[in-house]
Amino acid sequence: MGALVMKSLQNASLDATDIVDNLLTVGIVVVDRRFTVIMWNRFMELNSNLRAEDILGKNLFDVFPELNRNWLEKKIRSCLVLRSASFSSWQQRPYLFRFKASNMLSLETDHMYQDAAIFPVRDAAGLVEGACIAIHDVTELAEAKRLLDLSLDQALDLEESNRRDALTGLFNRKFFDEQISQEVVTARRHNRPLALAMIDIDHFKTINDTYGHVAGDRVLRALATLLNNMLRGSDYLCRYGGEEFGLILPQISPEHAGILLERLRKAVENADTLLDDGVTVVKLTISVGVMPLREGVAPGTMVRMADELLYASKQAGRNCVSLYKPEVAPVPTESR
Structure with missing residues (x-):
């Protein structure tokens, strides 16, 4: 040339x-x-x-x-x-x-x-x-x-921060609402199982009243870390609000979902949560409701039914997992 x-x-x-x-x-x-x-x-x-x-x-x-x-x-x-x-x-x-x-x-x-x-x-x-x-x-x-790459990175960081709970680092309620809808669509399109668990810390108000809100925040972070470390990479643990968490479990049967949540419940029960003073140890338990995806059930209804199962666990004495059973009213699988 x-x-x-x-x-x-x-x-x-x-x-x-x-x-x-x-x-x-x-x-x-x-x-x-x-x-x-x-x-x-x-x-x-x-x-x-x-x-x-x-x-x-x-x-x-x-x-x-x-x-x-x-x-x-x-x-x-x-x-x-x-x-x-x-x-x-x-x-x-x-x-x-x-x-x-x-x-x-x-x-x-x-x-x-x-x-x-x-x-x-x-x-x-x-x-x-x-x-x-x-x-x-x-x-x-x-x-x-x-500059374009920097702007893109900042946009991605902002998007990620908008999906995260500031206290625990888990996905937040907004992400949960969007993701459960998306997972329901995906599960039905590919004929795959899906389960949703709602998790609540038992007697969390007592912890706040006894040790203060800073201690309560410490408990929330410790529980989030414990649960998250026991999950698969495809699972989504979200802070739903207050001391309640939502756990989306793609591609898992109802039976295996129940086994997993029982394993999580026992891990929480056996764990010692050390507060920031380095001396005080708090023992926690959780109540859980597990709802599998059912034919004709909308995402919002799935969340509501999982919450009702969570309430059943509370009514049964707390520190237990309630599984959906289509033939009978929801009952706890185990209680203490």
Whole structure:
């Protein structure tokens, strides 16, 4: 491509060398087969602080020892042997020559981002005698992409924070309401089982009244961590409100859901929750209602029925799990 441009310029009776020499938007470096510099245009002079007469006739790698010689030498030799161009994007390699960023708006970087093209230079007989390295300053583009990526990361962080409960780090009520609806649709579309559990800390008001709300917050965080560490990656534990939690369990049978929740109940019962004073230990229990997805049951109804099962556990003496049974009224599976 470079030879064609040069030829067209010559046919137009223009001094192509002078035009290339004085380009301010593209850096042009031409080296021969021994990597001796035979062209160093105005762009290169301004950004390297080296005048052409100070580098012409010298080995490129001697003048710029910081260049990645192994990589660039292979690129140039490949260009000379294969007689074809090669390209390097700033996303693959931020720069070839370490120049200072020329754009005053580029306040977050100390170097110029560059795209580079290397193509063969032919003599009048068409023989490849050297290689031309074209440097394009793409700092503005790189900075724009950086700002875009930063904005995207901030948007994702904001979206994530909007889905999380600030105290426990669990998913919040808004996420729960959206996710249970989505999981019901997915389960029905693919004919997969789904279960929902509502979990409540027993006598939580007594804990708050006895030890204070700071202790109550500590208990909520400790319970959230304990339960979350016992769940699958596909499960969704959410803080539903106050001391109540919602647990969405995709692809699990009613029987296995009951087994899992009984395991969680026992783990809570056996755990010691140490308060922030480092001395006081609080014992917790939970009451649970488990509702599987049933034909014709809407997400809201599923939540309501799980809550009714939770209430059944409370009525049965707390510290137990109540499972939905279609043939009878909901009763606790175990109680104490």
